[in-house]
Amino acid sequence: MEHFIYSVHVTIPIFLVMAVGWACRQNGMLNEAFVSAANKFNFTVTLPVMLFLDMSAVDIYGTFDAGYVLFCAAASTVCFFGIWGLAKLFLKDASMRGAFVQASFRSSAAVMGLAFIENIYGSSAMGPMMILGAVPLYNIFSVVVLTFEGGSEDGKADTSRIAKAVGNILKNPIIIAIVLGTLAALFHIRLPVILDKTMGSIAKMATPLALIAMGAGFEGKEALEKIKPTLMASFLKLIAQTAVFLPPAVWFGFRGEKLIAILIMLSAPATPSCYIMAKNMGNDGELTASIVVATTLLAAFTLTGWIFMLKMLGYI
Helix, strand or coil: HHHHHHHHHHHHHHHHHHHHHHHHHCCCCCCCHHHHHHHHHHHHHHHHHHHHHHHCCCCHHCCCCHHHHHHHHHHHHHHHHHHHHHHHHHHCCHHHHHHHHHHHHHHHHHHHHHHHHHHHHCCHHHHHHHHHHHHHHHHHHHHHHHHHHHHCCCCCCCCCHHHHHHHHHCCCCHHHHHHHHHHHCCCCCCCCCCHHHHHHHHHHHHHHHHHHHHHHHCCCCHHCCCHHHHHHHHHHHHHHCCCCCHHHHCCCCCCHHHHHHHHHHHHECCCCHHHHHHHHHCHHHHHHHHHHHHHHHHHHHHHHHHHHHHHHHHCC
16 A cells, blocks of 8 residues: 555646646636747746756766666667558558657657656666656657658658758757766866756746646546547557566666656657647647647556555665
8 A cells, every 4th residue: 555655646636737727717817828838938048047957966986887878778668660561560550650750659768758757766877867868869769750751642751851951850849958967977077056946947837837837738538539549659659668568677686766757758748749849840740739639638647656566675
């Protein structure tokens, strides 16, 4: 019972914040304009600032674990290509593939991941290490699959769209923030106190604002549309990937916050930015929204279960 209560205390507060956002949307306090503006603000300002500060504060030379970062990168890569291969084989409707693959493998690791890790351990060096190994690949792989599966009108990815995709990768604020933060940590660059405190105040908004926006943007009816691919993607996102890669992570000796960060990387719900990218790149936005909604709802139960199991086995 003690382990179950511990697990509930970790997961439920995160989803209660989302519930507040949903309730505010239902009574008219928040609207679609707020959700859109908040998501854009988070994507371009608060989240990059938070990631920059988190990465720049890491003692790279003292805590950097190359094996851990490589494991996160390898697991993300195998999940991506494995799910893409399965979609090619079993998903007959080609127009769904890009959206299905992206939402099946891409976790909300930066927003919800850090929220969970901070909820358990407070400030953590392993959260940024996981982000360094996984989040840039999330963004790069998403652009790749959405470009090739979305394609042009004749179903092929034309050169101009590939060039645009490369440009979007290079301009991605999350990738830029991670790179700059890592460089700042490597070269021991410290910001002036006034700038550091200003950015710190902005960074503190990232997680709660993102959770409120996710809750406010929740539309339950969308989860009922295209239910079969939605449920399959949810299974892959919340259960299958974790079941495959968590045992190797334990075998490699990862424990505590390292293991929690890997768990979040594998089984956190699909990030809302999946929808923005899918829509902007000519893929199935309706399916993406359905998967984001379903995984966000179901993760309250699956993540609690995974954390309960790890706590019961003494790994965290």
